[in-house]
Amino acid sequence: MDDLIMVNEEMGAFGLEDLMKADAEVLGNGRLGLACKAVLDNGLAVVVKRMKEMNKFGKDQFQVEIKRFKEFKYPNVLTPLAFHFKKEEKLIISRHMPCGSLSYALHGTFIFIFA
Numbered sequence: 001m002d003d004l005i006m007v008n009e010e011m012g013a014f015g016l017e018d019l020m021k022a023d024a025e026v027l028g029n030g031r032l033g034l035a036c037k038a039v040l041d042n043g044l045a046v047v048v049k050r051m052k053e054m055n056k057f058g059k060d061q062f063q064v065e066i067k068r069f070k071e072f073k074y075p076n077v078l079t080p081l082a083f084h085f086k087k088e089e090k091l092i093i094s095r096h097m098p099c100g101s102l103s104y105a106l107h108g109t110f111i112f113i114f115a
Helices: 016-020 059-070 102-107
Strands: 004-006 023-029 033-039 045-051 082-086 089-095
Antiparallel strands (some): 004 082, 045 089
């Protein structure tokens, strides 16, 4: 059973198993959690964010937050492609943007925050 829930299939559909066997690179570890870049077998590069601040959320509340986040329509904000929900692990998957983070686009500096 695949526990990855697709919310946007514009880049194609993939499963949790595809993420688990993908080559991964740690991008950063901040206050909200760990971010890794994963390149799937089909060449799609995604960012997997493992959220630690959202562990207090129940599944229904987490889904509401993802759906609300999906509605953002700003050029520098990526909407999620998929998410994974377990009691102690919440993943948000979005497209990887090779030009850096929103923080870099706004401030022009690379900010790396250790939690």
